[in-house]
Amino acid sequence: MNCDEFVELVTTFLDGSMHEPTELRCLVHLTECDGCETYLDQFRQTIAILDALPGQSLPTEARDQLLGAFRALRRD
Amino acid sequence: MAGARELPPDQVLVQRLRDGDEETFALVLNAWSGSMLRLAMSFVSTKASAEEAVQDTWLAVIRGISDFEGRSTLKTWVYRILVNTAKARGTKESRTVPFASLLPEEEGPTVDASRFRAPGEEYAGHWAVGQEPRPWHIPEDHVLRGEVREVITEAIDELPPRLRTVITLRDVAGYGSEEVCSLLEISPGNQRVLLHRARALLRRKLEEYLSGTHHVAGGRGRA
């Protein structure tokens, strides 16, 4: 396997949805290629940062209006 | 999305919402509005319009919670309302994001060909000398970690809309592949292509940033 092939397979590889022969070729490539090992690790780190991203938030005014609407409807 | 995992299970949530428990409503509002805003931005043209789409969605949730049948998770139900609401707004603003097929620019290699040894060379297709990714160091320091987040948030905003939609759902909001395919009516294969390209672009942005530019004030966004 070449590096330019591996870098396109990373998402499939991480999904665990890869066919076994291809997965095996990836694993073998990773044992002999520092660059691709790093690439894979950086993909994982990128995903971890995205996962930990704090949300944007609604403006306070909009939030208050929604809480008001919730309260009003429940009173009916 | 951080924090979302601490919500009580669906059954409890839905019952409390039906009972008019304001604290629970505030809880889901806080937990989901952020990723909802980001998702809505993929369909509409302005931040204000995205905010309105999110507001409309919550109003629909308030009105419709008594009809929620639990055939999907509460979160999926809410996000589906949002996607429909935002799509409708986007159509009016003539900014739709159809997912039926891939655009030419969404296919093809996600890493610049110049980083690999050219065909015909020895070890063609392997990293070219000096082009292989080098391990990066994400600073533990809080301020810098905040900067890393800023870099990635900015990079998400700059993604083409369809890539932004898919990566927001998968990696920021934490949806599985199946849910995203059904929310966006997209095939698993195309979803994976879009997700992979989005991740590759964001990794590249981080690589640029972490390869030293952060030592220079305002040095982000180097080409």
Ligand SMILES: [Zn+2]
């Ligand atoms: Zn390699």
